[in-house]
Amino acid sequence: MSGSIAVFKKIQYIALSLVVSSCGLLNGSYQRNIDEDIFQPNNSKRLETTSYLATDNPEGALVEASPYIKVDQFGYRPQDNKVAVIVDPQQGYNAADSYVPGEAIEVRKWSDNSVVYVGTPEKWNNGEIQHSSGDRGYWFDFSTVSEPGHYYLYDPATDKRSHPFLIDREVYYPILKAAVRMFYYNRSNSAKEAPYADPRWSDRASFMGRNQDTEARFVDDKNNKSLARDLSGGWWDAGDSNKYVTFTSSVIHQLLDAYSINPDAFTDDFDIPESGNGIPDIIDEVRYEIDWIKKMQQADGGVLIKVGTIDYQNFSPKSRDPRPRYYAAACSSSTIVAAGHFARTARIYRQLEPLQAEVPELTKRAKQAWDWYHNNPKRDDCDSQEIKSGDADRSLEEQEGDAVVAAIYLYALTGEAVYNDYVQEHYLKTKPFIGDRFSAYVPHHGDALMFYSTLPNSDPEVRAAVIDKKTAEAQQDREYYGFHPEQDLYRSYLPDRAYHWGSNLVRANRGSSNYDVVVYDLLPSQEQTYTEVALNTLHYFHGVNPLGMTYLSNMYQYGAEKSVNEIYHEWFTDNSPWDNALTSPNGPPPGYLVGGPNKNYTGNYPRLKNQPIQKMYADWNSTSLEDKSWEISEPAIYYQSSYIKLLANFVDSSD
Structure with missing residues (x-):
């Protein structure tokens, strides 16, 4: 696995473009841009409101939860392995703490504290300290517990418990819904209002004023009204509010992969405006983005590369942002990405009766984009970055691989030999065959x-x-594939070099890549090891990690006792009503996956000094130029899609 994350060129430029989330950089000083009249109900989802604590016999809550008995805080499916990690920290911010478990650990029902299983924790690697986490510890296997219900682990020797968890066939279904709804809350130009948006995260449509997304100007000819275009729709890319076609290159495909792998998981009731229209809501969400990319396509087939603002001032909530919006010219990189999106989406639409009428147009658009890409110069310097903040260009090498992707989906859609021939002649130019x-x-x-x-x-x-x-x-490839117990105390190995900006994306993709071995039935006799990697990746995201927190935002109402409280996002910014899930009136919405631990963090936040690699994360969203929280806690649509694709493999729904 390459140690480079060059594919995310955005990270080279984001430091200047997003540093003043919720503030305006005017005349060299910060100015607050938060509406004082925002609805601010005092109903943050704190620990006492979790569903587990609402049971008739909550005595388990009276026992103190230890941060060092780590479980998946959402839970486990009955048939899956269930292994808790019990940790004795040695290095890093919690090195002064100590935890040595007793000889017996109990699995107890949350409702009445009855003991259903007793087992012995086993030392990991004979008590070795794992260098990447700075911890040593134990594994406690309770896989034989399979009866559906709410449970917790209890250590009689220390009188400490784990976070509660659920064992149930459908345990991950509500988590999937929350994760998919991130895209709804990250929609541009769309009002977030009842009954779809919680009152805490309601807002008017953003960027709908004069010279904004419905009449965006060409950045190279700003005063030419005749070049204004309606480029409304689509998702904000990450914590910033700009929109990039190239940054969707994996997002659309991963969301459609998730649907294709497990269509039954994606029902029509995810509480978005399109719910109940007879179309799976994940397809409605993809459609919201595809309809925007259609607007980005010119009559000649070329596709504009990005839309955004040209300064660093930001506003919270986003409906208050009055800045004009601009678009950059069409480019080979954005055009060939769009060709693949149009073709892939058309093939999915063809399977859904309400969307079949849109297939001819999407097919035409895909072919036009394909032709434009091949008949115009290939460029990797289209984005001058006058529009902030990320560099939307893609290398010529990556564009060649994207052309193979487009050819594959065009061939699957049309059956035309020209696209199959292209795949045969160029497949070696895709990433799997050129080093990644x-x-x-x-x-x-x-x-x-x-x-x-x-x-x-x-x-x-x-x-x-x-x-x-x-x-x-x-x-x-033992580094990337298969479960090898000696590699990681937390059972979800990544090499040290992968703990960079956006490490959670790499972790999720590793999990999916392992499970693809099962999906495609490549090694039937070894399915268990690849399944373990995928499930352990989810457990890591859900709390089996050195911080003992779920890496999803504000998941208290879904059963988590410790989840991400702050994310770096223009709307849910520092010192706003949406700042912190526990201490602010509203906090951020549930389900945003953050970037994760980053050993290359360049800021000065004290908590992150001299930490083991896996502890290079802090739950904060400061907008300070010195703190640079965006290198750690910013979400992104590509992080989100990678998690959703992985999670979808293990979601069941009775609906």
């Missing part, structure tokens, strides 16, 4: 190749090459 593993940093390349291998008329030689490469990697 499947689904590490540019996951949609490898995912498209695996999809191609399932097509009945795919080229036999290409199909064999793809399957052979994936299978060989799964068998030989």
Whole structure:
């Protein structure tokens, strides 16, 4: 796995563009831009409101929860392995603490404290200190407990408990809903209002004023009214409110992968404005983005690369942002990404009766984008970055791989030989064949190749090459594939170099890449090891990590006792009503996945000094130029899609 995260060029520029979230940089000084009249109900979801504590016999709550008995705070499916990690910290911010468990750990029902299982914790690696976390510890296996219900682990020797958790077939279904709803709250130009938005996160539509998204100006000819375009719609990219076609390269495909793998998980009741229209809500959400990308396409087939503002002033909530919006010119990178999106989406729409009428237009748009890409100069310097904040350009090498992705989905959609021929001639230019593993940093390349291998008329030689490469990697690459107990105390290994900006994305993609071995039935006799990697990745996100927190925002109403309280986001900014899930009137919405631990953090936040790699995370969202919290706690649509794709493999719903 490459240690570079160059694919996210945005990180090179975000420091200047997002540092004043909720503040305006005017005349060299910060100015507050938070509406004092915002609805501020005092109903943050604190620990005492969790569903577990609402039971008839809450005596378990009287026992203090230890931060060092770590479980998936949402829970486990009955049939899956269940292993808690019990930690004795040695290095880092909590090195002065100590926890040595007793010889017996009990699994107790939350409702009445009855003991259902007793077992012995086993030392991990003979008591070795794991260098990346600075911890040593124990594993406690309670996999035999499978009866649905609410439970907690109890250590009689220390009188400490774990966070409560649920064992249930559908345990991850509400978590999936919360994660998908992140895209709704990150919609641009769309009002967040009842009954779809919680009153705490209601706001008028953003960027709908004069010279904003419905009449955005061309950045190279700002005063030319004749070039104004309606570019409304789509999602804010991350914590910033700009919109980039190239930054969606993996997002659309991963969301559609999630739906294709487990369509039953994606019902029509995720509480978005389109709910109840007979279309799975994840497809409605993708459609919201695709409809925006359609507006970004010119009549000649070229696709504009980005829309945004040209200064660093920011406002909270986003409906108050009056700044004009501008678009940059069409580019080969954005055009070939859009070609793949249009083709892939058209193929999905064809399966859904209410959307079938849109297939011809999307097919035409995909072909026009394909032709424009091949008939115009290939460029990796389209984005001057006058529009803030990220560099939306893509390398020529990556564009060649994106062209293969587009060809695969165009062939699947149309059956036309020209696209299959292109795949045969160029598949070696995708990331899996030029140095990166499947689904590490540019996951949609490898995912498209695996999809191609399932097509009945795919080229036999290409199909064999793809399957052979994936299978060989799964068998030989111990760093990336398979569960190896000695690698990580927290059971979700990443090499040290992968703990960079956005490490949670790499972790999620590693989990999905392992589970693809199961999905595509490549090594049937070894499915358990790859399934363990995927599930352990989820458990890491859900609390089995050195911080003992779920890496999703404000998940208290979903059963978590400790989740991310602050995220770096223009709307949910520091010192605003949306600042902190526990101490602010509203906090951020549930379900935003943050970037995660970052060993390369360049700020000066004291809590992050001299920490082991896995402890290079802090739950804060300061807008200070010195703190640089965006390197740690900012969410992004590509982090979100990687998590959703992984989670979807393990979601069941009775609906």
